[in-house]
Amino acid sequence: MTGGRVVALDHGTKRIGIAVSDPLGITAQPVGVVPAGAEFIADLGRLMAGWEVDVIVVGLPVGLDGTEGAAAASARAFAAEVGAATGLPTVLYDERFSTVVAERAMIAGGALPHFSGRRLRNRISASASR
Numbered sequence: 683m684t685g686g687r688v689v690a691l692d693h694g695t696k697r698i699g700i701a702v703s704d705p706l707g708i709t710a711q712p713v714g715v716v717p718a719g720a721e722f723i724a725d726l727g728r729l730m731a732g733w734e735v736d737v738i739v740v741g742l743p744v745g746l747d748g749t750e751g752a753a754a755a756s757a758r759a760f761a762a763e764v765g766a767a768t769g770l771p772t773v774l775y776d777e778r779f780s781t782v783v784a785e786r787a788m789i790a791g792g793a794l795p796h797f798s799g800r801r802l803r804n805r806i807s808a809s810a811s812r
Contacts, residue, residue: 686736692777693740693760698722702733723767730768738770741777 688707692699700713716722740761743753758774765772 686734688737688739689730689733689735690739690775691741691760691764693757694718695756700729702735705734707736723763726764726767735768735770738764738768738772739775740764740772742774744776744778746778 686707687705688703688710690699690701690703690710692701696718697715698718699715701710702713703710738761740757742750742757742761744750761772761774764770
């Protein structure tokens with residue numbers, strides 16, 4: 683990397699969690715959650731405009747035993763689409779425990795009591811992208 687930002691995407695069938703790192707790639711903050719679909723790919727460049735992104739990381743849902751199912755195949759296809767649309771290196775990251783870690787961090791930080799239902803899922807999804 684040349685010091686640019688990392689964008690992390692947590693791909694789901696209905697939503698995509700987005701996080702972006704600081705310019706040095708040391709910390710990351712959730713950007714938000716957007717609906718999944720073809721429109722996301724089309725809008726990705728506009729969304730990242732001005733961020734000076736070096737690499738995009740896409741979460742790869744892997745079973746606890748290391749097996750990959752339909753969700754992993756979908757994430758791989760999504761990562762390929764993102765890479766083709768942006769021209770940026772796109773890497774896959776084993777996300778077996780990312781949502782659990784994000785949820786625990788948010789509970790410890792007191793961020794979860796303020797949310798419920800869909801807002802809670804969206805908040806955790808965006809945080810897991812970090």
